[in-house]
Each structure stands twice: as C-alpha cells, then as structure tokens.
Amino acid sequence: MIFEEAQKEEEFVDQRQRAAVWQPEQAVSIEGEGRTPRKRRAILAAATEVFLQHGYMGASMDEVAAKAGVSKQTVYKQFENKERLFAEIVLGTSDQLLDGLVQAYAETLDEATDAREALRALARRFLDSLTTGSVLQLRRLVIAEADRFPEVCGSWFTSGFERSLVALGEALTRMTERGLLRELSDPTLAAYQFAGLVMYKPMNRAMFAGTAAGPVPGELDKLADQATEVFLAAYGLEGSAS
Amino acid sequence: MIFEEAQKEEEFVDQRQRAAVWQPEQAVSIEGEGRTPRKRRAILAAATEVFLQHGYMGASMDEVAAKAGVSKQTVYKQFENKERLFAEIVLGTSDQLLDGLVQAYAETLDEATDAREALRALARRFLDSLTTGSVLQLRRLVIAEADRFPEVCGSWFTSGFERSLVALGEALTRMTERGLLRELSDPTLAAYQFAGLVMYKPMNRAMFAGTAAGPVPGELDKLADQATEVFLAAYGLEGSAS
Secondary structure, three states, X not given: OHHHHHHXXXXXXXXXXXXXXXXXHHHOOOOOOOHHHHHHHHHHHHHHHHHHHHHHHHOOHHXXXXXXXXXXXXXXXXHOOHHHHHHHHHHHHHHHXXXXXXXXXXXXXXXXXXXXXXXXXXXXXXXXXXXXXHHHHHHHHHHHHOOOOHHHHHHHHHHHHHHHHHHHHHHHHHHHHOOOOOOOOOHHHHHHHHHHHHHHHXXXXXXXXXXXXXXXXXXXXXXXXXXXXXXXXXXXXXXXXX | OHHHHHHHHHHHHHHHHHHOOOOHXXXXXXXXXXXXXHHHHHHHHHHHHHHHHHHHHHOOHHHHHHHHOOOHHHHHHHHOOHHHHHHHHHHHHHHHHHHHHHHHHHHHHHOOOOHHHHHHHXXXXXXXXXXXXXXXXXXXXXXXHOOXXXXXXXXXXXXXXXXXXXXXXXXXXXXXXXXXXXXXXXHHHHHHHHHHHHHHHHHHHHHHHOOOOOOOHHHHHHHHHHHHHHHHHHHOOOOOOO
16 A cells, blocks of 8 residues: 555656656756856756745755856856846746746647546646646746846746747637637736646645645546646536536 | 826826835834834844845845834844744735735625626736835845745745735635536635736746836736636636636
C-alpha cells in the first residue's frame, strides 16, 4: 500500500516533469561554442537558479559568480549590472513559455474530434505543466518585481502570458470552424475564461501558500473535468452540460 | 471631451475607493488609548506602508521608525524583529479582507431575486474592490514572500483567501435553496470557478505587468457580464445562456 502510494507519487512527479512547458535550463539559449558564449551561458544558468531561489533583492552577484565558476568582474563585464541580468533572464523565458503552450494547444486541440476530450486533455496539461516548482518560482519572481521593473515584467506579460492566451483563443476558433464549439464573440476572453476555470484554485494556493503547496494528485482530474463542463455549458454545441 | 474623460476617470477611481474591501489603514486594529498601543499603532501603520511599497527585503526598519515618529529601539522593543512585524501586518489583513468579502456577498447575493443581476453585481464588486492599488500591493507582497515565510503566508491564504471562497460557496448554496441556481455538487469549487471567470484576466495583468496595469473602466462591465453568462450556462436554471 505504502509502496503503491510512493510509486503513484513518483509517476505523478515524473509525468509533471515530462509535461513541463519550461525548465530553468531552457533560460540559456546562446548560440556558438566560443569561450565568451560559454561563459555567458554559465552565468545565465547560475543567475537563473539564484534569482528563482532568492528573488531579486536576495540574489547575490557573488553567489552567481561562484556558481558559474567565473569572477565577479566577469559577471559585470558580461551583464553590466544585476538589473540587466534580471531582464535577460526574465525576457528569455517568455518565448520559451509561449512555444511550450502553443505546442500544447497543437497537441491537444488541433487534431481533436471530441471537444470534451480535447479540453480535458488541455486542462490536465495546464495543471501538469504550469504548477511545477520552477514555473511557480518564475511566476513568483516576475510578480514580486513587477512594480520595481514594470517595463521588463510588462514585456514578459505581453510577449509571453498574454500572447499564449491569444494563441489559445485562435486554437478555440479553429475548433469552432471544425464544428466543435459555438461561435466565440471574443476568443481571447473565452481563452482567459477557460484558463481561469482550470487554474484559479491551484494557482492561487501555490502563489499564496508557497511553491510546496502545489496541487495534489487526486485533485487534478476533478479540476480539469469540472472546468471543461462549465466551459462547454457556455461554448459547447450540446446546449448545456449536466 | 477631455474634461468628460477626466471626470469619468475621476468617478471611476472614486467609486473603486468606496468599494475597496481593504485599505492599508485597516491593517491597524489595536484597541485602547494608552501610550504603548498608540505607538504600536503608529509603527504598524508605518510598516504597512513601507512593506507594501518596498517589499520585505527592500523594507528598512529605519524608514519604519522615521515614518512612525519613534526610535528604532522602540520598533524592536514592540515587534522583536522585521519578520515578526511582517507576520503581524500580513495576518492582520486576512480577517479584514474576509469580512469585506462576506459583506459583499450579503449585499449582492443574499437578498437577490434575479441570479443574473446578482452575479453581475458581485462580479463588478470583485473587479472594483480587488484591483485597487493597495489590495494589489498586499497580494504582491504575500506572493513574493510565500517561499520565505510559508507559515505566515499559508495562514493568510487559509484564513483569508480560501475562507472567502468557502463563504462564497455557502452564499451560492443559499441561492440554490432560494431557487435561483441549480444544485451545486461542490459549492467551493463553483465559487473558485466564478472568481476565476471574473478575475483571471485583470488579476494576472496587474500582477505581472505591475500595479499600474489595473483594469480599464470600459473593460469591467464586459468582464463581469461575460463571466456571469458562462457561470449561468453551467449553474443557472435556464439551461443555457446565449
């Protein structure tokens, strides 16, 4: 019994890692094999880890340098200052998050023939991929610093978060065109509504109560199923779901 | 035209201030008129302002003391350390937020005879009261520090945020009993779904893009109306909304 529980938990964690739309290693995306790119990559990887763990104010450039195996002077030479390093890391993640989500829409919605099954699969994908520790830490970092760096964080929102919802609205519109959903008067708003139905409960808990307060295995199916039913009651072709 | 716009904006801001479920001044709720309570009150008021503005790491005890008009020693004598002061402020707000929201449910839902009108009014109340600058700053502060202080922030979530959604579920159940909504198999989840439908879009923008990126006047009615339609399609008695 205990073994089964542990195995279930392990499979759960394993599955969520596979489903992740973003991993901290991805934050580093510099081409080339020269010595400078290698150093920059090492610094960005180290800084991502330090910022995610300690936040902006708590991050120390000494720790970044030590983790990257370079001198502090090298860090400053490559990235000017802490703010610049923060901007590079945060902005570097928005495209990656967007790509991961667009791929999720393609895999769950674009080939679907059954709206309920497709939306449930996407809801599970949201829950599995957006509540991993590193995505939650990234989200927490951006929120914490949004008033100190409204331009960087606003740009992260616009080019990552917001665009991912616009893309979801487009995927929902394609479902309408394939006869799977009703006409959507505002596809982006419908996308936000779907995401809100799925994520509002587990995301607020993880944000307010801490990254360790992620969703529990048994809860995910229910969240996904119930969100899908409400969405289909409004936008499905059956008229109303029970 | 410009004057009208400005007047409209002013009315909008004014209305949102009236609707606020929480104001920073409320964080201070010590009874009595002795010298020590008066000092504690001044320190808590000053600390609330400093923490909301600069976050935990950026808050300076010197600034708190100066704003409160007391010595730094007095601050430490009354509150031991920065962490303790943070805990007092954060935990002090959760009851107040809960009370404000429970009152909003009573005023919008409990006397209602029309489900659509009642839910629209509550949605507007959510949008007006939860996206004011000080509520957004408080939310940002708790999220930023949740991994550093999971006990304090977890307790804020459980005794404030989560309880306000349980209370909304109870108010929705009373609407079911009065023949205004269908039977709800999980009233708290239905409450989260309603809040998610209303708040997911404006709250994420304000959290990620900064407190200044609050909702725009013209957007609020649409957000409230569309959220209500989706919720009623699933839980209303009409079967389905258009």
